[in-house]
Amino acid sequence: MSMNPEERISPIEKHPVTDRLRADGFLDNVVDRTMLVYLQLIEIHHWFDVDVASFHEKDEKLCFIKGRRKKEASDVSFVLPVASTEDMDPQRMNHLLTMASKCGSTSNSLILAIVDTSSTILFYEIGSGLVEPRIPSHKEVEQMKCVPVWNEQKGKWKMF
Numbered sequence: 001m002s003m004n005p006e007e008r009i010s011p012i013e014k015h016p017v018t019d020r021l022r023a024d025g026f027l028d029n030v031v032d033r034t035m036l037v038y039l040q041l042i043e044i045h046h047w048f049d050v051d052v053a054s055f056h057e058k059d060e061k062l063c064f065i066k067g068r069r070k071k072e073a074s075d076v077s078f079v080l081p082v083a084s085t086e087d088m089d090p091q092r093m094n095h096l097l098t099m100a101s102k103c104g105s106t107s108n109s110l111i112l113a114i115v116d117t118s119s120t121i122l123f124y125e126i127g128s129g130l131v132e133p134r135i136p137s138h139k140e141v142e143q144m145k146c147v148p149v150w151n152e153q154k155g156k157w158k159m160f
Contacts, residue, residue, distance in 0.1 A: 002068075015035065017034075017035065017038060017052055018031055018035055019050065019053075021034060021035075021046065021052065021054075021063060022064075023087075024054045024056075024061075025061065026054075026061060026063055028082075029083070030061075030063060033081045033082075033083065034052065034063050034065065034081045034144060034151055035113045036081070036115055036119055036121065037053065037065055037113040037115065038050065038077060040121055041065060041067060041079065042081070045069075047067040047068060047069055047077075048067060048068045048069075048071050048073075049067055049068050049076075050066070050067035050068070051065070051066055051067065052065055052066075053063070053065075053066050053078075053103050053104065055103045057097055057099070057102070060099075062080065062096075062099055062103075063080075063081070064078050064079065064100060064103050064105075065078070065079040065080075065081065065113075066079070066104070067076050067079075075106070075107060075108075076104075076105070076106070077107070078100045078103070078104075078105040078107075078108075078110050078111065078113060079111040079112075079113050079123075080096060080100070080110060080111070080112055081113045082091060082112055082113065082114055082115070083115060083116055084116040084117070084122075086113050087154065088112075090156075093112075093126050094128065094155040096110055096126075097109075097110050097113075097126065099129055107126040108109055108127050108128050109125055109126065110125070110126055110127075111124070111125050111126075112124045112126060114126075125129050133146075135138060
């Protein structure tokens with residue numbers, strides 16, 4: 001017995017978060033993108049207390065996903081699903097950081113979840129200003145300099 005395509009409803013369509021997003025007036029492409037990221041954070045990255053937070057200001061509607069990366073963590077991370085085709089420049093990123101703080105973010109960072117049409121998601125954390133890179137220890141530098149080379153005569157690997 002085959003079903004009529006109109007009768008088929010995906011599990012995402014039945015999800016209560018989907019209903020909340022549609023009730024907030026988000027377009028289908030924003031709802032789909034948000035749900036992909038929402039489910040990946042819960043099912044694959046195992047985040048805790050994950051929820052959506054809608055933000056409306058003037059002509060802009062944003063849907064943040066907030067949650068804790070670890071169960072014992074006290075800080076809440078904010079994630080913003082964006083399309084891979086969306087233009088991003090430093091001013092836009094700064095604006096998004098400001099919007100996240102208005103929505104309740106207490107950190108100076110925001111995670112952009114860049115969603116491609118193939119459903120591939122790239123997570124990219126942005127912050128205000130530049131962050132100085134961590135200086136590796138001497139041991140890490142030494143390990144980076146080591147290159148394994150196969151020694152044919154001895155039949156074993158040698159580190160250079």
